[in-house]
Amino acid sequence: MTENLIIKFWGVRGSHPTPGGDTVYYGGNTACVEVNAGGHIVILDAGTGIIPLGRDLLARAKQTGKPVQATLLFSHLHHDHTQGFPFFAPAYNPTSRLYLFGPGAPEQALEELLARNQMPPAFPVTLRDMNAAKEIRSLSETQVINFTANTPHLGKQPTDDLSIRLMKSYAHPGGVYIYRIEWRGLSIVYATDTEGYIGTDRRLAAFAKGADLLIHDAQYAEEHYRGLNGWNATQGYGHSTPQMACELAHAAGVKQLALFHHDPTYSDVMVRQQESNAQQLFPNVFAAREGLQVILSHPTTANPPARLATQTRSLRSTVENFAEQKR
Numbered sequence: 083m084t085e086n087l088i089i090k091f092w093g094v095r096g097s098h099p100t101p102g103g104d105t106v107y108y109g110g111n112t113a114c115v116e117v118n119a120g121g122h123i124v125i126l127d128a129g130t131g132i133i134p135l136g137r138d139l140l141a142r143a144k145q146t147g148k149p150v151q152a153t154l155l156f157s158h159l160h161h162d163h164t165q166g167f168p169f170f171a172p173a174y175n176p177t178s179r180l181y182l183f184g185p186g187a188p189e190q191a192l193e194e195l196l197a198r199n200q201m202p203p204a205f206p207v208t209l210r211d212m213n214a215a216k217e218i219r220s221l222s223e224t225q226v227i228n229f230t231a232n233t234p235h236l237g238k239q240p241t242d243d244l245s246i247r248l249m250k251s252y253a254h255p256g257g258v259y260i261y262r263i264e265w266r267g268l269s270i271v272y273a274t275d276t277e278g279y280i281g282t283d284r285r286l287a288a289f290a291k292g293a294d295l296l297i298h299d300a301q302y303a304e305e306h307y308r309g310l311n312g313w314n315a316t317q318g319y320g321h322s323t324p325q326m327a328c329e330l331a332h333a334a335g336v337k338q339l340a341l342f343h344h345d346p347t348y349s350d351v352m353v354r355q356q357e358s359n360a361q362q363l364f365p366n367v368f369a370a371r372e373g374l375q376v377i378l379s380h381p382t383t384a385n386p387p388a389r390l391a392t393q394t395r396s397l398r399s400t401v402e403n404f405a406e407q408k409r
């Protein structure tokens with residue numbers, strides 16, 4: 083267990099939550115991914131997926147008798163990446179210890195932005211009133227997060243144990259942080275809210291090089307992005323197509339690709355269609371879905387090395403019938 087890097091998707095939807103019968107398979111919560119690296123809990127973004135994650139972390143804490151300790155990384159401060167935080171239950175528990183990192187400058191900018199998000203009258207509980215122990219800091223691109231005894235600290239060079247680097251991308255309005263998490267030779271890259279370039283984003287391809295898992299924005303179907311068949315074009319909105327995600331995955335030579343940040347207007351049927359289109363372009367790709375867990379095994383602990391195992395479950399009938407359904 084401790085030699086595995088475990089990734090769990092708690093929210094995979096872009097823009098806004100989408101409850102309802104048409105989205106139950108892939109899920110309707112906005113961006114939140116949990117990474118468990120030998121007991122270190124790293125959370126990528128605080129969309130509404132962080133709400134059930136928070137309840138789960140408290141249940142685990144009760145079971146183990148250890149308070150919640152987690153590092154939360156914000157890709158950027160758009161609503162769909164922050165809106166779950168005011169409902170993140172461990173943040174109200176005084177025994178919890180939370181480290182929050184994200185974009186902005188100077189160092190206090192992230193705290194000010196988060197505080198502004200839940201200032202009355204917009205929300206009744208202020209950031210300060212959430213009484214977990216919190217350290218909140220904006221990061222610059224040259225900083226690396228390393229961990230000593232489960233506590234993150236900032237440095238300039240990654241260490242051999244758990245370390246996190248970031249790349250600032252300009253391919254999204256206002257910019258976005260892309261994170262690379264390395265754990266004992268295993269790596270994942272979280273690249274949400276980013277638009278592909280013609281010929282691929284070379285900087286991102288270099289940053290994601292050889293990753294075991296790349297989680298990449300794939301919000302729009304090709305025809306939607308291009309404005310064909312009745313869609314309004316979305317080029318320049320800062321999101322990618324599955325094709326762009328696959329191109330990047332090829333250029334970076336990653337082992338596995340997760341399509342992420344599904345468009346809120348897409349039903350399960352449509353997301354399944356995107357997934358199946360992508361499978362023609364990249365051999366090891368899946369559409370991220372709520373509850374899916376990916377286990378990356380350390381090469382020394384598996385013989386033969388089982389690099390990846392994913393939970394599977396059968397598709398619901400609505401998804402099985404996707405070919406007959408039209409938007």
Ligand SMILES: [Zn+2]
Pocket residue numbers: 096097113160162163275343
């Ligand atoms: Zn987003």
Ligand SMILES: [Zn+2]
Pocket residue numbers: 158160254275
């Ligand atoms: Zn965004």
